[in-house]
Amino acid sequence: MHIKTQMAAGEGPRMPDRSTKTTMGTEDMHERKVSVEPQDSHQDAQPRGMFHNIKFFVLCHSLLQLTQLMISGYLKSSISTVEKRFGLSSQISGLLAAFNEVGNVSLILFVSYFGSRVHRPRMIGYGALLVATAGLLMALPHFISEPYSYDHSSSDNRSLDFEASLCLPTAMAPASALSNGSCSSHTEAKHLTMVGIMFAAQTLLGIGGVPIQPFGISYIDDFAHHSNSPLYIGILFGITTMGPGLAYGLGSLMLRLYVDIDRMPEGGINLTPKDPRWVGAWWLGFLISSGLVVLASSPYFFFPREMPKEKHEFHFRRKVLASAASTASKGEDLSSQHEPLKKQAGLAQIAPDLTLVQFIKVFPRVLLRNLRHPIFLLVVLSQVCTSSMVAGMATFLPKFLERQFSITASFANMLLGCLTIPLVIVGIMMGGVLVKRLHLSPVQCSALCLLGSLLCLLFSVPLFFIGCSTHQIAGITQELGAQPGPSLFPGCSEPCSCQSDDFNPVCDTSAYVEYTTPCHAGCTGRVVQEALGKSQVFYTNCSCVAGNGTVPAGSCESACSRLVLPFIVLFSLGAGLASITHTPSFMLILRGVKKEDKTLAVGVQFMLLRVLAWMPSPVIHGSAIDTTCVHWALTCGRRAVCRYYDHDLLRNRFIGLQFFFKSGSLVCFTLVLAILRQQSREASTRTTVKSSELQQL
Structure with a gap:
């Protein structure tokens, strides 16, 4: 789910590296046509280690982005557990989940400016180490807090567990472990410290993720053969899309373990994962993910700032080019391949000459010019609605399943990781295949987006009725x-x-x-x-x-436990159908804005998605969930975690929010299709008028 936010960092800020890419790519193609063998033999004669091989860089970067997404997605898999452990409301936990976007958005724009001015592999390595540090910080509250006490007995005298909740006369009742005075001064301060550490960790996670994808993609695009670059980037995204699924799978495994597995009390505990007081080992997943990120980041400190450009294209790519109908069609095809590079070259050549202040002054003008473009604005608004739906689903769907169907957090994560996320990935791939195979025009792309949004909306209707009331x-x-x-x-x-x-x-x-x-x-x-x-x-x-x-x-x-599978199947199918719109909507933006604005328009697009969708949506969903609570736990006189929800209200408001965002996306795509059809009619009318005028002459 968080793939879209990561693509924001990757696609937008590629502009500064295009100047060298354009000239080198064009010269390569010309020289390869004249004499391929001398270049190949000369290249092979150069000593090259694996750190001078772009294929090895693609492998390293795929693994790094995979582990980075595991860390960023793992919190969402354990959000309900963190709530119970630290007494958080869903609104606060939603804000915590969205807080990594704050650090990311505040710095992502500068990636467009720095571009190739820095040692990109090392910057990626430093960013990955920050991500790993953020993961360790997220686990830190477990080690500096007291052992988890699932009742109000003294943590030093576990024998009181047996009598803490029994009906006893007033004189025999066990005293509270903390007085009101110590509660307000000591416990509350410690609680704020724990929550503050997690918010700081999320901010650091966003900052560390800023250079990873954009610098990695631009590095691949600069030093890979121009024909192989799309394939490498496709492999990169194909591997990294498994990150969220692995995060939920890791959460499913870790939450089966008790939170204090490293400091179990004598005699063990009297809880099972089905007990509503159970808290799983949420912190262990952060340690595992951080260790994997450190391992994946180590090769980046050995890659050079610039490596020899790849001279070979894959054999199957050569066969495709060789099978062109004629030399003319070959030349036309090659010129169309280089057209996007030429379009971006103008800005690429200008950006390195701008100072940072000048760059910041130029950006708002490009932003306003794109926002006045109706197609760009409507497509971005539709993507904001879709991303808001995905952000709410990724953050709170496991908790919703836990509460609505009385299943364990581990099982809820397994359902999401094994069913929902794979169907979303399949939907994104299907959208890309349909656009490529059918050579869809902008009107057809908007029609496909409209169809996907409509089917997604229809699959959401039965979800309002799958569930039962609170017992x-x-x-x-x-x-x-x-x-x-x-x-x-x-x-x-x-x-x-x-x-x-x-x-x-x-x-x-x-x-x-x-x-x-x-x-x-x-x-x-x-x-x-x-x-x-x-x-x-x-x-x-x-x-x-x-x-x-x-x-x-x-x-x-729960009387509704048997309904969890029909619910998650319908929900996942709807999410998969919504994800079909990802690639065609992206193509609408690329084909809709001015040629000179394409590079920055993509950056603007993903920046708006972060600010308008990925940041506020978890907070909005969390606040809506909080309004359905019927019994709050109190800690030091303040409202902490919710014990019981009104299941009907919870279902109607959570699914209702999803339905609202899906409806917004449908309306936007409907307007896009109407505008594009109108433009198509006007263009055909102008063509007809011109042809009739020529015939009269």
């Missing part, structure tokens, strides 16, 4: 029209001294009612039963349960 929670929810009964009446636990902020849910399976703690169910005893190598905790003598019965620990099972 009854004593003292919190109650079915509409239901008469108050003993099972929902909180007075049955009045003799108990229950802590209002404690959380250890139990389920009365006979009445399908959940209590936030055994104390609130009036339970006075606790037993552990061993079966098939697993221990199951039961609470006994519960006064709020019919017949003073026994209840099992844990939340009530």
Whole structure:
């Protein structure tokens, strides 16, 4: 999902390196036609190690971008776990997920200016080391915080776990571990420190990612054979698109492990991954990803600033050129291949002569000129809507699945990594294949975008109805029209001294009612039963349960768990259909703006996507999710993580936001198609008039 944001860094700022690329590429082609063999033999005679081989650079850069996307995508895979561990609302966690865009957007424009003025491989290496440092900083709060306490008993006396949530007389109730005074001065300050470290890490992650893709792509484009460069870049994107999928897969594995696996208490813990209090080892994935980034960054300090330009093209490429109908068609084909380079050469030759201040002054004029172009503006707005949908989905879909269908965080990540993201990648590839194979015109590209958006919207409609309401929670929810009964009446636990902020849910399976703690169910005893190598905790003598019965620990099972697969299949198909619009919409921009503005227009496009979509969308989705909460946990008197959501509201607002952005994309593509058809009619009318005038003459 984060692929689009990464492409922003890669496609936009390639302009400064084009001057050498254009001249070298044209001369290469001319000289190869005259005499290929002498050049090849001369090139082969030069001593070349693997660090002077552009193919090896492509391999290294593919692996680096793959691991970089693993770090940036891993937080999204563990967002609900981080919320529980540090008591964050979805709005704050969404802001945290979007904060890496702040550092990126603040510096990405300068990549267009610096271009080939710097040692690009080394700058990539330094950026990768910053990314790895950011990953280590993200894991740091785990090591400097206290061990995770899933109840309010003392962390030094684990034997109190057994009695912390039972119904006990006031005199026998365990005291809170922290007084209100120490809570406000000590715990809150430490909480702010942990959150501040993570925000700083996300900012550093964005800054470190700035030079990686743009400098890498321009380096490949400068020193690869002009016929091989598109293939190399295609391989690069093909490998890096697996990064988000691997991030969710890594999250699925890590969240099966307990958060304090490195400092387990004596006697172990009494939680399973299905327990709503379970927190997985979210920090371990950051350490693994950071180590991989360090390994992938090490070769960049050995690549030269400039390497000999690749002289060979692949044999199958030669056969394609050789099969052209005639020499004239060959010349026409080659000139069309070099046309984009010539178009960009003007700006490429100007940019290196500008000072940084002059460059900053020129950029707003290009920005305003492009924003006044109706096709450019509408296509960018449609991409903003699509990217907003993708950003919200990537950040909060795992959490939505957890809450809506009562599945574990690990299983939710596995569904997203194994189904949704692969279908998105297939959709992007299909869009590119259709544009290339069918040679689609701008009108046809807009029609394909409109069709993809319409089908995506239609697949979203059934999602509003796949789910079920929140089950009854004593003292919190109650079915509409239901008469108050003993099972929902909180007075049955009045003799108990229950802590209002404690959380250890139990389920009365006979009445399908959940209590936030055994104390609130009036339970006075606790037993552990061993079966098939697993221990199951039961609470006994519960006064709020019919017949003073026994209840099992844990939340009530959702009646909708079986619907998670139909839901994720429909959602993934819709996301895949929406991603078909990626390549044709990009072609609409390339063919729609002025020739001299193409290079910077792409940079403007992706900068707007970051500012208008990838930065605000996670915060918007998180805020919408927070409005559906019906019971908040309180930490030091402040609202922390949400314990229970209204499932109907959660589904309607989360899917409704996705539906809103999809509708916006559909409207924009409809207007683009209407404008292009009108322009096509006007062009054909002018042609007809001119031909009739010539005939009259």
